[in-house]
Amino acid sequence: xxxxxxxxxxxxxxxxxxxxxxxxxxxxxxxxxxxxxxxxxxxxxxxxxxxxxxxxxxxxxxxxxxxxxxxxxxxxxxxxxxxxxxxxxxxxxxxxxxxxxxxxxxxxxxxxxxxxxxxxxxxxxxxxxxxxxxxxxxxxxxxxxxxxxxxxxxxxxxxxxxxxxxxxxxxxxxxxxxxxxxxxxxxxxxxxxxxxxxxxxxxxxxxxxxxxxxxxxxxxxxxxxxxxxxxxxxxxxxxxxxxxxxxxxxxxxxxxxxxxxxxxxxxxxxxxxxxxxxxxxxxxxxxxxxxxxxxxxxxxxxxxxxxxxxxxxxxxxxxxxxxxxxxxxxxxxxxxxxxxxxxxxxxxxxxxxxxxxxxxxxxxxxxxxxxxxxxxxxxxxxxxxxxxxxxxxxxxxxxxxxxxxxxxxxxxxxxxxxxxxxxxxxxxxxxxxxxxxxxxxxxxxxxxxxxxxxxxxxxxxxxxxxxxxxxxxxxxxxxxxxxxxxxxxxx
Amino acid sequence: xxxxxxxxxxxxxxxxxxxxxxxxxxxxxxxxxxxxxxxxxxxxxxxxxxxxxxxxxxxxxxxxxxxxxxxxxxxxxxxxxxxxxxxxxxxxxxxxxxxxxxxxxxxxxxxxxxxxxxxxxxxxxxxxxxxxxxxxxxxxxxxxxxxxxxxxxxxxxxxxxxxxxxxxxxxxxxxxxxxxxxxxxxxxxxxxxxxxxxxxxxxxxxxxxxxxxxxxxxxxxxxxxxxxxxxxxxxxxxxxxxxxxxxxxxx
Ligand code: SF4
Numbered sequence: 022x023x024x025x026x027x028x029x030x031x032x033x034x035x036x037x038x039x040x041x042x043x044x045x046x047x048x049x050x051x052x053x054x055x056x057x058x059x060x061x062x063x064x065x066x067x068x069x070x071x072x073x074x075x076x077x078x079x080x081x082x083x084x085x086x087x088x089x090x091x092x093x094x095x096x097x098x099x100x101x102x103x104x105x106x107x108x109x110x111x112x113x114x115x116x117x118x119x120x121x122x123x124x125x126x127x128x129x130x131x132x133x134x135x136x137x138x139x140x141x142x143x144x145x146x147x148x149x150x151x152x153x154x155x156x157x158x159x160x161x162x163x164x165x166x167x168x169x170x171x172x173x174x175x176x177x178x179x180x181x182x183x184x185x186x187x188x189x190x191x192x193x194x195x196x197x198x199x200x201x202x203x204x205x206x207x208x209x210x211x212x213x214x215x216x217x218x219x220x221x222x223x224x225x226x227x228x229x230x231x232x233x234x235x236x237x238x239x240x241x242x243x244x245x246x247x248x249x250x251x252x253x254x255x256x257x258x259x260x261x262x263x264x265x266x267x268x269x270x271x272x273x274x275x276x277x278x279x280x281x282x283x284x285x286x287x288x289x290x291x292x293x294x295x296x297x298x299x300x301x302x303x304x305x306x307x308x309x310x311x312x313x314x315x316x317x318x319x320x321x322x323x324x325x326x327x328x329x330x331x332x333x334x335x336x337x338x339x340x341x342x343x344x345x346x347x348x349x350x351x352x353x354x355x356x357x358x359x360x361x362x363x364x365x366x367x368x369x370x371x372x373x374x375x376x377x378x379x380x381x382x383x384x385x386x387x388x389x390x391x392x393x394x395x396x397x398x399x400x401x402x403x404x405x406x407x408x409x410x411x412x413x414x415x416x417x418x419x420x421x422x423x424x425x426x427x428x429x430x431x432x433x434x435x436x437x438x439x440x441x442x443x444x445x446x447x448x449x450x451x452x453x454x455x456x457x458x459x460x461x462x463x464x465x466x467x468x469x470x471x472x473x474x475x476x477x478x479x480x481x482x483x484x485x486x487x488x489x490x491x492x493x494x495x496x497x498x499x500x501x502x503x504x505x506x507x508x509x510x511x512x
Numbered sequence: 513x514x515x516x517x518x519x520x521x522x523x524x525x526x527x528x529x530x531x532x533x534x535x536x537x538x539x540x541x542x543x544x545x546x547x548x549x550x551x552x553x554x555x556x557x558x559x560x561x562x563x564x565x566x567x568x569x570x571x572x573x574x575x576x577x578x579x580x581x582x583x584x585x586x587x588x589x590x591x592x593x594x595x596x597x598x599x600x601x602x603x604x605x606x607x608x609x610x611x612x613x614x615x616x617x618x619x620x621x622x623x624x625x626x627x628x629x630x631x632x633x634x635x636x637x638x639x640x641x642x643x644x645x646x647x648x649x650x651x652x653x654x655x656x657x658x659x660x661x662x663x664x665x666x667x668x669x670x671x672x673x674x675x676x677x678x679x680x681x682x683x684x685x686x687x688x689x690x691x692x693x694x695x696x697x698x699x700x701x702x703x704x705x706x707x708x709x710x711x712x713x714x715x716x717x718x719x720x721x722x723x724x725x726x727x728x729x730x731x732x733x734x735x736x737x738x739x740x741x742x743x744x745x746x747x748x749x750x751x752x753x754x755x756x757x758x759x760x761x762x763x
């Protein structure tokens with residue numbers, strides 16, 4: 022994945038900073054609670070939501086099980102329709118392919134429609150290094166780019182910004198990228214949208230190369246699908262002469278019919294709309310309509326490694342609706358940046374450590390960025406059991422074990438820094454296997470209870486820093502039970 | 513019907529009153545409960561922190577200790593979910609790892625016989641009015657595993673609504689996690705504390721004098737936060753509310 026985030030502190034540390042930032046907390050709370058309620062209402066409208074969710078899960082699982090077959094089918098369809106397919110094993114390869122394709126056109130700028138895959142691989146930075154400037158055209162993405170910021174949400178990358186902050190960013194930064202913001206810009210949504218529209222219009226009309234992602238790729242016809250709300254995608258997909266789409270290999274579905282399911286579940290889960298305002302579909306090239314040249318870069322970048330993992334592979338079903346982010350109490354407090362990846366929130370916490378591995382501090386901390394409350398699983402339109410995968414990845418962090426890395430079977434060693442915890446867990450497991458020993462421990466604790474502090478030393482301080490500990494009872498239940506024969510004798 | 517109380521290690525050590533309340537309540541309803549002394553811990557803390565292999569012997573012990581009972585009742589949604597949802601999964605994983613069927617076969621009999629307290633009352637005994645009396649204003653926090661893993665639904669609320677003298681008030685944001693999450697509370701202390709604080713502030717806004725839940729781990733976190741924030745409200749386990757009567761009240 023992108024190197025942009027390497028060197029991030031572990032999640033708890035990054036999250037602490039966010040928890041202490043009242044503006045950020047306010048922005049996130051407002052945004053997530055609003056969309057949460059709207060999503061619930063939009064989903065409740067459909068009597069067969071459960072059936073659609075199950076259908077989505079099944080289609081994705083089936084496709085993933087036969088991914089090789091469907092990818093070859095897709096390649097054949099795209100080629101037959103006049104497109105060219107490129108295979109990229111990792112970020113470097115994908116960036117190199119895109120940079121070369123742009124250079125072949127003789128252009129030095131591209132317009133982009135929001136694409137998580139290109140953020141994942143750090144395409145903008147790679148193009149910059151080759152002297153090519155990439156302009157983001159999604160409104161939220163534009164705000165992030167102008168603000169020299171990082172995305173913090175899958176669907177609303179600038180969710181952490183409020184309107185006042187956005188006005189300041191436009192006023193100060195737009196000029197360096199093209200048409201400046203009007204001098205009297207206010208922070209009303211209409212004004213901000215108009216400033217962005219004027220700024221972007223220039224880019225659309227000038228650009229000869231477009232770069233996109235895709236929500237779906239249909240194997241049987243080689244059709245790519247982008248769903249969006251602003252229309253910027255449609256501009257990027259139709260105006261340029263050359264279109265380069267960079268898409269993760271898991272975005273494939275076998276047939277057009279399969280779209281029927283996702284075009285219902287995706288908009289309702291993400292923006293709480295019955296149907297998204299723009300659905301663009303393109304198949305190869307067509308004479309005198311749309312781009313003259315079409316390139317599809319199929320990105321692996323850790324995906325086949327994730328596919329090899331029996332428990333973790335379900336993360337590849339994700340359709341990036343962001344419902345799990347909006348409902349997650351941890352995301353709401355920690356903010357998207359704390360996850361150190363373009364994929365924040367619950368899905369990021371399971372996807373990133375699979376794509377990047379668990380070697381770095383931030384990646385090893387992500388599986389713990391959850392209280393396992395299960396709200397993410399409940400809302401996920403493709404039924405990804407995120408808590409299950411989190412626990413599975415925790416096991417990988419603390420105990421190591423078999424995994425596949427770059428196509429090779431490896432046995433991972435436990436991540437560093439868990440030795441004390443492992444020892445404590447083993448000791449506890451031993452005591453719980455020996456009720457006699459457990460009882461002695463309970464009695465000792467109860468007898469010395471007057472000496473117990475209400476705050477804890479060492480790692481326990483994190484607990485008692487904000488909460489008071491319970492006082493120990495004079496005797497554990499099992500002693501009471503024996504003494505009173507289950508309450509039959511004196512109390 | 514032979515009924516066993518699975519109290520859980522946390523309740524045994526820290527909250528014996530909850531155990532006594534379950535015994536009192538079930539006895540009043542005509543159920544004779546037994547407390548198998550061999551019980552210890554369901555292994556959830558191990559499992560959820562990533563020590564699945566350490567949790568396996570605890571699952572086996574659980575299955576052996578409780579094998580001969582027709583019903584196993586626990587006053588913890590979280591530990592109930594561990595047995596019902598995760599024991600079968602542990603069995604499947606062991607099988608997938610080529611370690612045979614033994615774990616799956618050992619745990620299979622106890623899985624369907626394990627009930628969270630409110631399920632046992634409503635589904636097995638078929639009662640919602642347990643004859644309790646509790647003259648307080650109470651707000652109910654449904655804990656995550658009870659809510660989502662076990663699907664307890666409105667059972668706890670129905671039981672509370674039938675308690676005489678009890679004034680049940682809705683908790684804003686009830687379905688949101690309180691931020692305990694076992695080791696999460698220690699590993700991500702800042703986020704956990706922020707979640708706990710929001711829960712307490714929501715509870716405070718109801719004007720209730722008691723916050724009720726069916727899991728003492730969450731109540732420990734919420735209660736510890738209340739105490740630190742000096743909020744005048746008590747965390748009380750559902751069993752303790754249901755156990756009280758006019759003749760022999762829970763205070
Ligand atoms: S994991 Fe599920 S809920 Fe989260 S973004 Fe992906 S599809 Fe949506």
